[in-house]
Amino acid sequence: MKRFSIFGLLIFWSLAIWSCRDSNRKLPYIGQHDVNEKGDSVFHTIPDFKFVNQDGDTLTQEAFKGKIYIADFFFTSCPTICPVMKTQMLRIYEKFKDNPELGILSHTIDPRHDSVVVLKAYKEKLGVNTNQWQFVTGEQEKIYEIAQKSYMVSAMEDKEAVDEGGFVHSGAFVLVDKNRNIRGVYDGTKEKEVNRLIKDIELLLQK
Amino acid sequence: MSFCFKNSLVLLCLFATACASEEKVKYEQYVISGAEIYKKNCSNCHGLDGSGLRNLYPPIKGSTYLQDKNKLVCIIKNGLEGPINVAGKTYNQKMPAAKGLYDLDIAQLITFLNDKWGSSKKIVEVGDVAGVGCE
Numbered sequence: 001m002k003r004f005s006i007f008g009l010l011i012f013w014s015l016a017i018w019s020c021r022d023s024n025r026k027l028p029y030i031g032q033h034d035v036n037e038k039g040d041s042v043f044h045t046i047p048d049f050k051f052v053n054q055d056g057d058t059l060t061q062e063a064f065k066g067k068i069y070i071a072d073f074f075f076t077s078c079p080t081i082c083p084v085m086k087t088q089m090l091r092i093y094e095k096f097k098d099n100p101e102l103g104i105l106s107h108t109i110d111p112r113h114d115s116v117v118v119l120k121a122y123k124e125k126l127g128v129n130t131n132q133w134q135f136v137t138g139e140q141e142k143i144y145e146i147a148q149k150s151y152m153v154s155a156m157e158d159k160e161a162v163d164e165g166g167f168v169h170s171g172a173f174v175l176v177d178k179n180r181n182i183r184g185v186y187d188g189t190k191e192k193e194v195n196r197l198i199k200d201i202e203l204l205l206q207k
Numbered sequence: 208m209s210f211c212f213k214n215s216l217v218l219l220c221l222f223a224t225a226c227a228s229e230e231k232v233k234y235e236q237y238v239i240s241g242a243e244i245y246k247k248n249c250s251n252c253h254g255l256d257g258s259g260l261r262n263l264y265p266p267i268k269g270s271t272y273l274q275d276k277n278k279l280v281c282i283i284k285n286g287l288e289g290p291i292n293v294a295g296k297t298y299n300q301k302m303p304a305a306k307g308l309y310d311l312d313i314a315q316l317i318t319f320l321n322d323k324w325g326s327s328k329k330i331v332e333v334g335d336v337a338g339v340g341c342e
Contacts, residue, residue: 079303083252083260090261125262125300165303 027175027200030182031152046071046150046180051107051136051143054119059136061180068204069103070197071174072188073147073155075110076122080164081171085188086126089173093133095198101205104133107147109155109169111137151182173197177204234318234330241319244312248305257324263300265293273325276317281341283313310336 031044046061053059070092074082089104096102108114114122119135137143140157147155147169155169175184175197184200187193246255252264259266270293272279286304290297308316310333317331 077301080251083264086263087254087260122263127261163303163307 025203027177027183027203030185043179043181044152046176046182047146049142049146051138052116054116054123054135056116059134063134064103064105064176066178067101067103068175068177068183068201069105070201071105071107071151071176072172073107073109073143073151073153073169075108075165075167075169076114076118077110078165078167081189085171085173088188088191088194089133090126090128091194092173092198092201093128096201097132098130099132099205102132102201106133106135107143107155108135108137109140109143109147109157109167110165111140111143152185175200175204230330234328237315237318237330238322240312241315241317242323244308244316245319248308249316252300252302259293259298262296262298265291265296265298267320268324269294270324273320276331276335277339279317279320280313280336280339283308283316284341 029043033044034042036042048061050058050060070089072085072089074085076082089106093104108119114137116137119137123133123135144155147153151172151174153170153172153174155167157166158164158168159166161168171187171189173186173188173194174182175186177183183204184197186197249267253259253267254264257267267273272282272293282302283305287302290299292298305313314331314333314336317336321327321329321331
């Protein structure tokens, strides 16, 4: 009888471990779900965009075709959370360096100050020397619009927020899959959240 | 360990703290408060470990700026702009003025910086901060 129960426990354990295996985990689709005329689910999708990167080149969604990417919003003169976000993003960058299936897209929310030249210097000083991580600027309105409506993170100018450098924005890292659907939103200022993001990236890359 | 022995150990500890000089206790308090102030106001850029961030934000650890208390007070009070050289590297990122800090906060902060990454283990008094004339 005793042997039987140990056996049962073993089966239970293996089942439990098997079901918890990371590769069986599925990432959610974030945002509004619609149904098209065929009755299929249509997930919230990042629309086409057009910005200018640190080299002065036009950067569109084409740059991330066939890749998953992480998007965030920051500004170079930000004294509060941005340095922490960049420290964490560097972890991701180093971890997936040279992986052609992963991109990083950092938008400035202060395009008046963060010109192409400023972004280029910032990128260099961070020690980022590949195209895998793009820094973009553009029309302020367009950046705020894509942040709020598409990536669903807050980003706005607020002259009252003197201590924050004049802008209010979230420290979110948004994980976008190859179909431009959002699969996760993480607090880019927290190491633990970024550990979770790294696991989720690995999961998405397997598929 | 006998009950008696344990008790005498506790007593011994109590005596030890009581005997620690008032100055030393004050120094420890400054270091602890300074660490909190550093975490809240400085560590985002300069890092919790004081090593800065790549070529963007300079390290505190090993910086000669720690040796000039007056200059340090003014940098904390007024912020800093323009290129600077720290430990052989050039940095050029604007540092904002720490407007929310009182002289006591700055005294505690600098005491902590020196204790952790500098060479001096001497307390920085409020008067040392208040007496500095910055432009």
